[in-house]
Amino acid sequence: MLRWLIALLILANLLMFAVMRGTFGPLPAASAREPHHLTQQVRPEALTTRSIPPEEAFDQPRVGGPAPAANVRTAPLGQ
Numbered sequence: 237m238l239r240w241l242i243a244l245l246i247l248a249n250l251l252m253f254a255v256m257r258g259t260f261g262p263l264p265a266a267s268a269r270e271p272h273h274l275t276q277q278v279r280p281e282a283l284t285t286r287s288i289p290p291e292e293a294f295d296q297p298r299v300g301g302p303a304p305a306a307n308v309r310t311a312p313l314g315q
Contacts, residue, residue: 254260 256263
């Protein structure tokens, strides 16, 4: 029983190898999936980036810095 399972797995691997090599034609993912987006871009060279000043970046995480303290108020529970 185990021999048949191993033989079946080897055949399945060979079949997938042939599919990935393009034996049965090109894969559907071989081309661009949404090429119309490239034609819809309007002046992509006009896009610019800017740094965020500190007064606007109060809630932005810092990569590599310490985690900010949570703004939570606590009070003892009344019984």
